Amino acid sequence: MPEIAVLIFLMALVTFIPRMLPAIFLSRRSLPAPLTLWLSYVPVAVLAALLAPALFAPSGGIDFTLQTNPNFWVAIPVFITAYFSRNLFITVLTGMILMALLRTMIF
Amino acid sequence: MALVGVIRAVPIMLGYLPIGMAFGVLASTAGLTLYSAAAMSVFVFAGSAQLISVGLIASGATVAAITGTVFLVNLRHLLMSASLAPYLKKFKIWQQVLFSFELTDESFAVHSAYFRQHGVPPFSELFALNFAAQLAWVCGTIAGAWIGGRLTLQIESYGLDFALPAMFIALLVMQIELKKHLVIALLAAALGLFFYLLGMNQLYIVMATIIAATCGVVYDKRRSGGGSENA
Numbered sequence: 151m152p153e154i155a156v157l158i159f160l161m162a163l164v165t166f167i168p169r170m171l172p173a174i175f176l177s178r179r180s181l182p183a184p185l186t187l188w189l190s191y192v193p194v195a196v197l198a199a200l201l202a203p204a205l206f207a208p209s210g211g212i213d214f215t216l217q218t219n220p221n222f223w224v225a226i227p228v229f230i231t232a233y234f235s236r237n238l239f240i241t242v243l244t245g246m247i248l249m250a251l252l253r254t255m256i257f
Numbered sequence: 258m259a260l261v262g263v264i265r266a267v268p269i270m271l272g273y274l275p276i277g278m279a280f281g282v283l284a285s286t287a288g289l290t291l292y293s294a295a296a297m298s299v300f301v302f303a304g305s306a307q308l309i310s311v312g313l314i315a316s317g318a319t320v321a322a323i324t325g326t327v328f329l330v331n332l333r334h335l336l337m338s339a340s341l342a343p344y345l346k347k348f349k350i351w352q353q354v355l356f357s358f359e360l361t362d363e364s365f366a367v368h369s370a371y372f373r374q375h376g377v378p379p380f381s382e383l384f385a386l387n388f389a390a391q392l393a394w395v396c397g398t399i400a401g402a403w404i405g406g407r408l409t410l411q412i413e414s415y416g417l418d419f420a421l422p423a424m425f426i427a428l429l430v431m432q433i434e435l436k437k438h439l440v441i442a443l444l445a446a447a448l449g450l451f452f453y454l455l456g457m458n459q460l461y462i463v464m465a466t467i468i469a470a471t472c473g474v475v476y477d478k479r480r481s482g483g484g485s486e487n488a
Binding site for chain 2: 153154155156157158159160161162164165166168169170171172173174175176177178181184186187188189190191192193194195196197198199200201202203204205206207211212221224225228229232233236237238239241242244245246247248249250251253
C-alpha cells in the first residue's frame with residue numbers, strides 16, 4: 151500500500167511543523183512583554199478549552215445525565231481532589247477509581 | 258534524571274496505553290496493517306489526529322482531505338509550542354527539534370505546569386518523559402492492532418478512559434495561581450464548548466485559546482496600563 155506510506159509521511163509533516171517552528175524560532179529571540187504575557191495565559195486557556203467539551207458534551211450535545219455523561223459528575227470530586235492535594239498522581243488515581251466505581255454501580 | 262522523567266510520565270502512560278489500543282483496533286478495522294498503524298504512532302504521534310484519520314480512511318477520504326484535516330486539528334500545537342518556547346532557550350537546536358517532535362496535549366500540560374513551578378529540568382529528564390509517553394502510545398497501538406477485531410475492548414470498566422481528563426483537571430488547577438487565571442480558564446471553557454457545539458470540531462481549542470488569552474492581556478493593560486503581574 152504505497153498510498154498509506156505517503157499519507158503517513160504527509161500527516162507526520164503537518165503534525166511536526168506546527169509543533170517545531172515556534173519552539174525553534176521564538177526561543178531564539180526576546181519577545182515583547184505583551185506577547186510573553188499572552189503566551190503565559192495559553193496553558194490555562196488550552197486546558198480549559200480542551201476539557202470543557204469532554205466534561206459537558208462528550209457525545210456532541212450538552213448532557214448532565216449521570217448514566218450518559220458520568221464525566222461531568224466524576225469531574226466535580228476530581229476538581230476538589232486536585233485543589234486540595236495539588237498532586238497529579240493522587241488526582242488521576244481518584245478520577246479512575248471513582249469512574250470505575252460509578253460504572254459498576256449504575257450499569 | 259532520566260528515571261525521574263519516566264516516573265513523571267506514568268499518568269500520561271496510563272492514559273496512552275488504552276487509547277493507543279483503541280486506535281490500533283480502529284486502524285485494523287479501517288484496513289490498516291499492524292505495521293502501518295505502528296508507523297503512524299511512531300512518526301505522527303498525535304492522538305486525536307490519528308483517530309480522526311482512521312475514521313476518514315474508513316470513509317474513503319482522499320489523502321489531501323485527510324492531510325488538511327490533520328493540519329487543522331494540529332494547529333493548537335502552534336500555540337503550545339510557542340508558550341513553551343521561552344523555557345527552551347538553554348537547549349541546543351537538535352534538542353528543541355527532538356523535544357517538539359514529541360509535543361502532545363498531554364506532555365505540554367505536564368511540562369508547562371512543571372516549568373512554571375520548578376523551572377526547566379535537564380534535557381535527559383524531558384526526553385525520558387516524552388519518550389516513555391510515546392513508547393506507551395506505540396505499544397498500545399501495536400497491542401490494539403494485533404488484537405484487532407478479535408476482542409472487544411472494555412477500557413471503560415477500569416476507569417482508564419478518565420485518566421487523561423483527570424490529568425488535565427489536575428494540571429489546570431495547578432496552573433491557576435491568580436484570580437485572573439481562573440477568569441481566563443472559565444472564559445476559555447465557555448468559548449471552547451460554544452465553538453465545539455457550533456461544529457468547529459477541528460478549531461475550537463485554537464479559537465477559544467486565542468480569544469481568552471487576548472482578553473487576559475487586554476484586561477491587564479486596562480488595569481495597570483502596562484500589563485504587570487497583579488491579581
